[in-house]
Amino acid sequence: MGHLRFNMLQQVTTPLAIAGILTLTPLMARPTMAQMAPITPTTYNFGVNPLADYILGAGDILFVEVVNLPSSVTNQKQFTVNLDGSVVLPLAGRLVVEGLTVPQAEQVILNAYSKVMRFPAVTVSLQTPRPMKILVAGEVSRPGSYIVPFTGVSVSTGAGLGDTMSLSGGLTWPRLSRALTQAGGITQDADIRNIEVRRQLGNGQTAVTKINLWELIQSGDATQDITLRSDDVIVIPKATTVNAAEAVRVASATFSPQVINVQVVGEVLKPGLVQVPANATLTQGIGAAGGFNVQRANTSRITLVRLNRDGTVSRRRIPFSMAAQPSANSNPVLQQGDVIVVERSGLTQFGDAVGNALRPLGALGTLGIIINLLD
Template sequence: MNGAIVSLAPVVALGLFLLPSAGIAQVVDRTSNTSVRPTIDPSLPQSEDSYLLGSGDRVRIDFFNVPEYSGEYLVLPNGAVNLPQVGAVAVQGRTLKQASAAIAAKYEPYLTRPIVTIGLLAARPLRLAIAGEVNRPGTYNVQAVSASADTGVPSVTRLIQLAGGITQAADVRQVEVHRPRPYNTGADKVIKVDLWQLLKTGNLRQDLRLQDGDSIFIPSATTTNLEEAQRLAAATFGAPSDRPMRIAVVGEVNRPGPYILTPDQTNPTNQTNGSAVNPLPTNANLKIPTVTRAIQTAGGITQSADVRRVEIRRVTQAGPVQTINVDFWNLLQSGDLRQDLPLQEGDTIVIPTATALNDTEATKIAAASFAPDRITVNVVGEVVRPGPVQVPPNTPLNQALLAAGGFNNRAKKGEVTFIRLNQNGTVARRDVDIDFAQGLNDKNNPAMRNNDTIVVRRSGFTTVTDTLGAVLSPIGGVFSIINLLGF
């Protein structure tokens, strides 16, 4: 009888030792029935070496052969889980594997070789920050895993998208991810990311998966690569093209000032007077506004424009203004679309004044898509309808005469005087023999530029000056020029 009692005592003691102590925080689910246990979501990050636990995570902890302790637990605001027998165990900043080891170590005084496994039931939202060359810098709370296939696990490009996309001034080769070290021991770990490699080669390792507390910094580029600018504007993490954009166009355009470009370009607005601007149909369907589109909206360039030295002045998030030079003559000559730079909010386009322009270049520029679709030619003297006429760019002199109704019965029909005010302030004047059978040529049927003047004299010895005052009164400076030339 005494032997039986002695042999049973260790068993009873062990059974009592394994029972949970009174007063320990209650476990959400301690049932040993596996059919009602919470299911581990396979879409959640279960990798033991990647996901770091934190406050708000909901986990399933299983103790091998100890179902009383197994169940669902919440990581508390202090970063710990409250467990039977041992109380609080810190898991903040630990991987699932590290947390399992820490919990097993806590139970070693109570269990023989405890085996603990942890699965993630529900991940907490991640708190992330982004600064630098994005449209909406700041902090964001992001679900660790989204049911949407378009979002998925938070990554560098996903956070950039949430922040409104990169600006055109971003240096995507030098993106930095600052990652806090566990328990804030030491300075943040800085991870370099090259998003240009992601675009160029599809290197997904550059699209780093983010962790709670990560912050992203996107620096400003020191120079702008025109070829890369086109690809960055079309990237999935570029700025969306569905929002109105405020820009300004100044210098040698017909309607300089600030403008709002709408996404479909159906109703761009001039902010100077609030009036709607009729868009040019050739550019109506562009999604990403470019320099050409802005110039068209501003009425096109003037005849004095220097298209070789167009400037885009861009304010960066860091403060300094970038100046980007584009050469629209290359765009006209060789179709170099890199020169048609994509724009961003706040850009200013500056069209300088040309110091010299030969007739061949002027003719080609006048026919460009960013030139105005109509020019004004002043036809004075003995024509049916003297005064300014609106004609397409590069209209021959003969056609401009016909647009004014042609010669009247008092005109000297064999010859007219052609006057042009040059960019350098000089005035060119020459007599041109009229032959309506002539094609376009510089000598007898030159192409018209904006504000050119054609003077048709009377036949005989009578000068044209007696009627010029009445004819030219709405034209302004043309009358003064003709007087200076001795008419």
């Protein structure tokens, strides 16, 4: 008889009975260690479905569906994670989900409903993720912290799993290339073969992986463009050497700047600040300034002045040829802030020197010198 009364109590849906049931639920239920699947940096897979290891936090919106939950209780199915990391659910009460993955949160919620319902069926999904904060350091135009938006149509696992995960509104999970673009693009000194991504696992440990974006450019290996998680740290190291031909291909990638600014001074038709494509060579820089002033320019020797990222300034005299292919020696790829100096030819220098020497004498003095030279 006592067993029968207990079953009947579980099925009562009056407000008074529900209030009594809620007294059985702790104010703040926390997950046990058994519910936390152990993840270590050595076993973590950066290509995993982003919804499988997403760590919940304040601002996330969850879709929680509980089968057979009385409609008299509530029809609400969307719940926001509060600042204290909890969600408040009908009958189940306040549950802490911050620091859990979506599958772990589903288990915690299922356990809570098992205390107030018979054989509950619970489905939990991430409806709308909180803004994703990413730190980008190293060889990018604007290192710093960024809020990377969710955009697009769907969320692909990016790991060859053959399925696509959708979020509310058809949002796409941000990828590495998007974060680099938002940081102004990589510099031309970036070593894109050894990009490092550091990720907090939610258990006090950090997983690190190396990404080779050259494989994405060279062979179309899309798995290199991994999906990001909030609080990821991206570090782009500096390359020890730069291949000019490769630099042209890298500069055409979406994660490179679209244009750069360079100064062209000296014997060109339109000296000053010019904008050129990010993969522009010295030849294109001179062309953007209108080309040589052919009557005055030394077209075979150009000086390239570059402010390096460590604060030093390099100055190179380049044996220039308009027909030169991209190369570090004769037709280098330009960088943001480069200064191209087109020098005067020897004849122009002599003519300018004579003109400067004769200028103080005035027209009559100049005429007298010319007459003496003719005599």
